[in-house]
Structures are given as structure tokens and as C-alpha cells.
Amino acid sequence: MVTIKDIARLSGVSKSTVARILSNSGSYSNESKEKVLKVAKELNYKPNTLARAMITKKTNNIGFVLHSRIHPLISHPFFASIVASAVGAATRQGYSIMVFNDKDIQNSLENIQQKKLDGIILAGYVDKRIVQEFKANDIPVVLVNDLIDIKFETSYVINDDFDGCFQAINYLLDLGHKTIGFIHGPKDSQSYHARFLGYREALKLRQIEYDGKYVVFQDVPNIEGGMNAAKQLITAEKPPTAIFAGNDMMAIGAIKEIKSQGLQVPGDMAIVGFDDIEFSSIYEPSLTTVRTDRKLMGEIAVQELIKQLDGSDEVNVIKLPTELIIREST
Amino acid sequence: MVTIKDIARLSGVSKSTVARILSNSGSYSNESKEKVLKVAKELNYKPNTLARAMITKKTNNIGFVLHSRIHPLISHPFFASIVASAVGAATRQGYSIMVFNDKDIQNSLENIQQKKLDGIILAGYVDKRIVQEFKANDIPVVLVNDLIDIKFETSYVINDDFDGCFQAINYLLDLGHKTIGFIHGPKDSQSYHARFLGYREALKLRQIEYDGKYVVFQDVPNIEGGMNAAKQLITAEKPPTAIFAGNDMMAIGAIKEIKSQGLQVPGDMAIVGFDDIEFSSIYEPSLTTVRTDRKLMGEIAVQELIKQLDGSDEVNVIKLPTELIIREST
């Protein structure tokens, strides 16, 4: 490995001067600069970022920590997109991303702390204790997507879940639906809860009485969860004519179940999802859904974190707008 | 930050002794050990892995570098699964994974080298020069999935593309199909090429003459690529009765196109894909496809890399078996 010592020797100046030139700090003569840069290039010098980080206390590495009951979360299309976009945004700003997605986040915690990351992006279902762990170690944290306990003093970026669902329900009401089923995700998820509040608000504004029997909870919000929930809803005493599913996976599961019972979508039952994962436009019938911008989520999470790394201590709550995408399932 | 110096002071021994005890090397008395461990715990000591890495020349970090014309590749379901599984496998063995997926890999190269990674997993379309760059810098590399130029002296893990396709074509022939279309991926991809060879071999063994007009190349192997290819194939002079698509995305695209022309799958045209991404079982008709084991790919890539990090210099070519999954599209 070539070091500044080698460069110093070959260019006839001291290590200090080489260091100053290569890190572009302090002062040096043009003459020295030329010599040093030339030698560095010839030797194909690459600074040792570990040594640098030891002194500057900055690794330029960010941890992306995924946490949820779905495992592994990275390969989940929703989160995969966020990770992808975060990697892109971080790269553009000179940071690299280390990914953690242990089955039990508690296992990774020690490891993550020892990696000397400049900051952490925490995605998925975020637990208060985990956040506190990082804060106690003075590691800046930004939260993404879902929050179990929302009262952190930490920046976070989420979708406007309330409004997204509110719009979707209004749209179903506009279509003339009077009874609308709601497939809820895990009970302790703030995101699903906010969607649920949007649902209630929309009903309330149209003076439609809320009936708890149209709300089904699913701990695991995937295809099967959607199928199970749909089964319950269509066998209800007075089944709804439309269903809002908490996410696209459950929406597709619901459609599958409904079709398998010989019913038509949207003829017998209209379905709306949430997320607009890539697959939703490909599936048949294509899914009416609330689009969330995962690319933006990843980018803003990185941007908020870097703000903190640059010394800001403002706590920002970023709520990204959603958009209702109307397709064939309604 | 608590350092070994603090521990030394508080437990009344030297830094050297503390270091030996904490890194469990060299010799020390039981008495010292107890004192030191107690103090370390009380102070909530976390070793500085940067300092350690500087001396041991080992960061316990692995780079996962994704490279392809599809961008970002991490969010592609096929690769997302490989990354997810690699992260899991690495974690279990005490390594962390840093993800790189620049639009232009050349941009990241310098950065990757400076991050002092112990080794690299290169996934996607791998370019010879990239591999040589790493080798020149003495960074162990394992290749995953696709290889543009196969003559590396590097371990790599791929699917048995030839056999997977061979089986699929045989199965179509068994169903009575005499003319089978083939949707090829990018021309310079070894994986697609191997599938193509499997196709030709299967035809040959049944003495069916090969006809180039049934082979369509697609540079971007996605839904649209599949639609375009299918369009060409069904408007051919004597259209095939079945199509093997180079991957599931193109297969689904092909089905969409065929259905949109008012034709039936599999009635008018049978379709087989390759990969068995999650979506293939959900789509309707569900897709007959060649299943690849992405979880295993990620795990074995990590395992092969760690072998090298542990000093092995054997070059292993790991070809993972595939399995034909028969569903509704044939």
C-alpha cells in the first residue's frame, strides 16, 4: 500500500505537506502541490479512509437499518425501492450505505454501534428503545415510513397516510359505495392507524355510520393476509361493496380471494390498495391504489440525515404527499 | 468515548493487558481478566473497530456491488432477494455489507477501494475490467449471477441456466409443441446465452430444426421487452405455439401482450419464464417457470468470499440447480 510517507519521500517534502495538499487544507506552495500530485498519481495513491476517519471522527458511512416482522425486509418491493434510492442519494453526496436487516434487530445493535457509522436511517416498524440506544450513543437517526411510537425527538419521513386513505375512501364514496371494508395492518403500526383515521374521517364527513365489523386487522400485511381478510369481509352478514386494503399486497390477496369465489372485481367488489408497488399496474385487474413515492422517501431520509451530520439539530417531520391512481379494480 | 486507556486506568493494569484481555489473545491472569471485564462492562466499552482494522487490516466489511443496465438493480426483485440473503449470511458470520449500485459503476470504483472492504461480491453483468481493478488491488472478489466474460480466475456462483432452460423446453416438447419461440436477453449476457444453448440442445435432441426467426433479442429484459418480443413472435409467418421467455418479467409481458390480442394463455400460446420471482405465482395465469434459488445464491456468494478471506485461494465455480415449476401458463 502506498502511503503519504512514500509520496513525501519521492517528492522531497514532509508528510505534513503531503497531507495538507492531499486533503486540500492549510497552506502550501504551488510548486509542492504539483510535485506531490504528480507523485501521488504515479503511485496510484489511495488515501486510507480508516486512518482519516480515526482523526476526523467521520467515516462517511451511513447505516440503513431495516426492522419489521416481515423478514427479510430489504427484499420487500416497498422497502427495496427506498433502499435503492437511499443508496443513490448517499452516493451522490459522498456517503456509502451499510445495510442491516437482522431477524432480531437487537442482535445487530452492538455491531452497528461499533461500525462507527456517521448516522442511521431506521426503516420499518421502529421501536422507541432502539432509537434511544442510538441517541444515547450520539448517533444521529432519521426514521422512515412507519413509527410505532411517534413521540421521538427525531426527524422522520412518512407518507401522508391519513390523506391518502381519505382520498381513496372519498373516491369510493363518489362511486356510490355505501359500505366499505377496511383491511388494517398490524395494530401497533402508526401508518396503518393513520390510514384508518382517514377512513373514519371520510365516512364521517358523508355521515355514514362507522361499523367495526367492516374493519379487519392483519398482523402480516401480505397476500395471504389480504386473502384472509377478504374472506371475512365477503362472508359478513351484509358484505361491503368495496374494500380499502392497507397495502397493495393485501389488496391483491383480496382480489385473488374474491375472484376465486366466482365474484367479479370491480363488478361485485371494488378494491383499492395503498403503495402502488410496481406489480400493481401489472396485475389483472390492475389495481387502483394510493401511490407513495419511495424514491423520494429514500432521498429525503438521506438528506435529513446529512443535514444533521452537518450540524443541524432541527427535528423535521416530513409528510410526503400521496396520489390516488385509478385503474381497473374500481 | 470510552477507550482501553480508561479501562486500564480504572482497573489498575496497563493498556497492553487490557488489549490482550479484550481481544482474547496473548496471556493474562484470571485476576486481571475479571477486573478488566468488570470495568469494561461498567463503562459500556465498545471497541473502536476503525483502530483495530488499521492494524489487523481487516474491517469485517464486505462490499456488495450491483452492476447492470437496469438501474437501480437493488430494487429489482431478483437481486433484492440475493442482497437480502447475503446480508443475512454475512451478519451470521460477523461481517457487514456495504451496498453500491451506482448508475455508472466506474464512478464508485475509487470509492469502493477506499472503503477498505475485505472483499467484494459483484452481481449483475460483470465486466472484466472491473474485476481486474479489484484483483490488481488485492481485493478478493466473488461473482454472482451473470458474467459477460466468463474467463476470470475468480469464484462465481450462477444458476444452471443451460439445464434449467433445457428442462423447460423438453417439457414444452412433451406437451406436443413443435415450434417454440425464445425470448433472449441482452446479447452479451452469459446467462441468457446459456439458456439459449439449452434451448438449442433440447430441440436438437428431438430433431426439431432450429429456426432463427423464433429467437428474439431484448436488450432490456423487462415487461415491455416481453411485450415487444411477443408481438414479433405472434405476428411471425408461422407463429410458435409456445414461448420460452428469458426471465419472468418478460414472460409476464409476453402474456399481457398475447392476452391483449384476444388470444388465450395457455390455450393459444403456452408461456414459460425463468427465475420464479414472487410475483410469478401471484399473476394470473400463474406462471410456469424455472425456479432459481436466490437465497442460496446470496448465501453461497458470501460463503465463497469468506473462504477466500480466510486464506483459501481455490477458485470455485458454483452452478446452482434449477427446478421447473409448472403452473397455469402452460
Place this chain on the structure above:
DNA sequence: CTGAAAGCGCTTACAG
């Protein structure tokens, strides 16, 4: 503008 020196937090021979 420049170089010697100290130091980041650790590991590793080495002498006792």
C-alpha cells in the same frame, strides 16, 4: 510555506 511532533485507539512483538 514548511516540518517535527503529538495523537486518533488500538495491536503486537519484546524484554523482563
Place this chain on the structure above:
DNA sequence: CTGAAAGCGCTTACAG
């Protein structure tokens, strides 16, 4: 078994 010392490759005051 133990401690002093050197060193990993860099940065950063500081004195000249």
C-alpha cells in the same frame, strides 16, 4: 503474566 514501546496511516496545531 505484564508493561513500555513502536506502529497502523493519517490529521492537526504549532513553531519557525
